[in-house]
Amino acid sequence: MAGGLAYTTDDLNDLTQAQIFGRVLMDLGSQHPEIVALSADLAKSTKVGDFFAKFPERSFNFGIAEQNMIGAAAGLALAGFKPYAATFGCFASMRACEQVRTDLCYPKLNVKIIGTHAGLSMGNGGTTHHATEDIGIFRTFANMTVMVPADGLETAKVISASIDHDGPMYIRVGRGFEPPAYESLDYDFTIGKAIEMRPGADATVIACGMCVLQAMEAAEDFAEDDGPDIRVINIHTVKPIDKEAIIKAAEETGVIITAEEHNIIGGLGSAVAEILAEAGLAGSVKFKRVGIPDVFSVIGYPEDLYAHYKIDQAGIYDSICDLMGLEKKDRDDEH
Amino acid sequence: MIHNYTKREDLVNFLKGKSVEVRKEIIKLVVTAGGGHVGGGLSMTEILLAMYYHVLNIDPKNPKKEDRDRFILSKGHGGVGICPVLADVGYYDHCMMDDFNQYLSPFGMHPDMHKVPGIDMSTGSLGHGLPISVGLALGARLKKASWRTYCLLGDGECNEGTVWEAAMAGAHFKLGNLTAILDRNRLMLDGPVNEIMEIDPIEDKWKAFGWDVRIIDGHDYNQLIDTFESLPPISSQKPVCVICNTTKGKGVSYMENQTKWHYGGLDEATEKQACDDIDKICLP
Numbered sequence: 001m002a003g004g005l006a007y008t009t010d011d012l013n014d015l016t017q018a019q020i021f022g023r024v025l026m027d028l029g030s031q032h033p034e035i036v037a038l039s040a041d042l043a044k045s046t047k048v049g050d051f052f053a054k055f056p057e058r059s060f061n062f063g064i065a066e067q068n069m070i071g072a073a074a075g076l077a078l079a080g081f082k083p084y085a086a087t088f089g090c091f092a093s094m095r096a097c098e099q100v101r102t103d104l105c106y107p108k109l110n111v112k113i114i115g116t117h118a119g120l121s122m123g124n125g126g127t128t129h130h131a132t133e134d135i136g137i138f139r140t141f142a143n144m145t146v147m148v149p150a151d152g153l154e155t156a157k158v159i160s161a162s163i164d165h166d167g168p169m170y171i172r173v174g175r176g177f178e179p180p181a182y183e184s185l186d187y188d189f190t191i192g193k194a195i196e197m198r199p200g201a202d203a204t205v206i207a208c209g210m211c212v213l214q215a216m217e218a219a220e221d222f223a224e225d226d227g228p229d230i231r232v233i234n235i236h237t238v239k240p241i242d243k244e245a246i247i248k249a250a251e252e253t254g255v256i257i258t259a260e261e262h263n264i265i266g267g268l269g270s271a272v273a274e275i276l277a278e279a280g281l282a283g284s285v286k287f288k289r290v291g292i293p294d295v296f297s298v299i300g301y302p303e304d305l306y307a308h309y310k311i312d313q314a315g316i317y318d319s320i321c322d323l324m325g326l327e328k329k330d331r332d333d334e335h
Numbered sequence: 336m337i338h339n340y341t342k343r344e345d346l347v348n349f350l351k352g353k354s355v356e357v358r359k360e361i362i363k364l365v366v367t368a369g370g371g372h373v374g375g376g377l378s379m380t381e382i383l384l385a386m387y388y389h390v391l392n393i394d395p396k397n398p399k400k401e402d403r404d405r406f407i408l409s410k411g412h413g414g415v416g417i418c419p420v421l422a423d424v425g426y427y428d429h430c431m432m433d434d435f436n437q438y439l440s441p442f443g444m445h446p447d448m449h450k451v452p453g454i455d456m457s458t459g460s461l462g463h464g465l466p467i468s469v470g471l472a473l474g475a476r477l478k479k480a481s482w483r484t485y486c487l488l489g490d491g492e493c494n495e496g497t498v499w500e501a502a503m504a505g506a507h508f509k510l511g512n513l514t515a516i517l518d519r520n521r522l523m524l525d526g527p528v529n530e531i532m533e534i535d536p537i538e539d540k541w542k543a544f545g546w547d548v549r550i551i552d553g554h555d556y557n558q559l560i561d562t563f564e565s566l567p568p569i570s571s572q573k574p575v576c577v578i579c580n581t582t583k584g585k586g587v588s589y590m591e592n593q594t595k596w597h598y599g600g601l602d603e604a605t606e607k608q609a610c611d612d613i614d615k616i617c618l619p
């Protein structure tokens with residue numbers, strides 16, 4: 001949000017990507033009386049507020065008490081309901097961490113957690129509000145499914161699919177100003193099945209979340225210059241991960257770059273590295289993880305931070321060049 | 336203290352003038368920042384000015400002075416509210432905040448102790464400040480040091496269990512050197528505290544947890560100064576909770592008591608109206 005604009009919490013919330021989550025959940029709510037919605041003083045910001053407005057009797061705001069919210073979600077699931085609990089990604093993954101592991105994952109309860117404003121999308125909110133560890137944390141919990149939709153449209157797909165999914169699920173969404181990676185909802189979506197966004201024979205970018213579009217644009221840059229042919233794979237499900245798609249890409253292209261709005265430790269890059277190493281491909285594949293290099297981020301608007309940590313189009317492009325030994329573009333004119 | 340006034344009346348007049356300056360600077364920073372936690376920033380202005388100018392034993396030229404009093408802003412989203420006060424008492428120049436919230440700025444929504452001089456602890460996730468303050472108070476006692484620890488909390492923040500775990504511990508360890516200050520502006524993010532998650536009877540809760548409780552008008556400098564000047568000695572057996580009744584958005588007519596102004600941005604017209612309103616506030 002640039003300065004000089006008059007807006008309040010109310011108006012801001014009209015703009016967020018989470019809005020799509022809110023709408024879809026609200027629609028699902030009409031068909032599924034067993035859905036209940038929970039928040040922790042972030043009903044408006046996370047957009048679960050749409051559901052709250054339509055189904056007040058099935059909505060519970062726990063105030064600023066994330067651990068209590070997740071514990072209560074476990075109880076509601078035990079009582080036969082399907083809770084959707086929404087808060088910022090940082091608080092879902094870290095404040096309520098043990099409740100998620102021990103009260104949701106261990107008993108394999110049917111609770112869906114929506115972590116909004118994840119990654120660096122809270123920009124100048126700083127480290128306390130960034131969630132760059134959440135994928136890593138939740139990936140290590142047995143029974144947990146970890147979803148990282150690439151944009152608002154895919155968020156809609158994930159929410160719709162989540163209702164029939166048995167067990168706990170973390171759905172990571174951004175703040176909402178991310179441009180879409182998809183043009184329409186007209187594509188096949190299955191939990192656990194990676195999507196090839198762009199074919200390519202020379203290298204593969206395996207990405208999740210906002211990095212998917214950035215990777216596609218980096219690949220497009222190469223195509224425009226008659227450069228290498230870059231495949232882009234969207235891992236919307238980081239767990240259980242689509243091993244076949246990853247191994248196939250490694251064998252066919254020989255160059256793998258992972259791109260994520262997350263610490264390079266523990267997230268998508270680590271998951272892919274584990275697969276490559278166990279498949280015996282560690283020696284034959286050129287591999288690089290692009291992400292936040294194990295630091296607490298500086299502040300700035302999300303786009304500044306994406307550029308700073310090179311998880312944007314230009315950064316991913318440069319990483320591909322580094323790995324493939326290509327000369328980088330002179331981008332000075334673009335700044 | 337960071338002033339030379341010997342007469343209370345002069346001090347209070349000086350602080351009242353500062354209230355106007357600081358509130359206008361908050362407005363300016365919200366414009367610079369492209370948005371900010373303006374409501375809760377404006378509600379704590381008198382509390383912070385009374386603390387930093389008069390109550391705290393600090394030396395802004397030596398921010399890490401060993402025997403300084405510690406001040407923990409547990410409601411860390413008050414960055415936009417505290418940073419102008421720290422500049423004003425001399426930790427850094429006001430112009431340092433010209434890039435507030437911008438790329439690579441040391442000044443963000445939630446203050447970082449390694450970037451903002453005068454900040455004793457990085458905060459922003461609610462419910463962390465009081466446990467940290469309990470640790471500081473225990474540490475001071477272990478060292479036989481005479482400094483005090485003050486912790487400023489939001490009322491919505493009191494929903495967090497950790498606040499009450501720390502409240503229990505503060506009384507259990509008989510931390511007479513620990514003072515909690517509650518900015519009780521009665522609003523949180525989603526709405527009024529009593530509608531979102533009731534904390535009342537808040538006074539009884541703190542008392543039941545073993546704390547001494549004072550209830551004052553958090554915009555009244557005389558009450559603030561009287562209360563903090565008369566805190567029991569650090570050797571006393573009970574921590575104190577000062578409940579400050581405040582108004583969220585204080586000083587700006589269209590923001591006062593409005594949930595939506597928890598966070599917001601300003602254009603030229605709303606900025607001007609805010610500053611005009613602030614010029615007109617009459618404090619007790």
Ligand SMILES: Cc1ncc(C[n+]2csc(CCOP(=O)(O)OP(=O)(O)O)c2C)c(N)n1
Nearest residue numbers: 041375459460461489490491492522523524
């Ligand atoms: C653990 C945690 N959960 C949620 C938030 C998001 N958040 C920031 S401010 C706020 C409301 C705070 O209300 P209150 O404590 O009453 O502060 P004030 O009204 O004085 O601004 C919330 C929910 C947070 N910062 N930390």
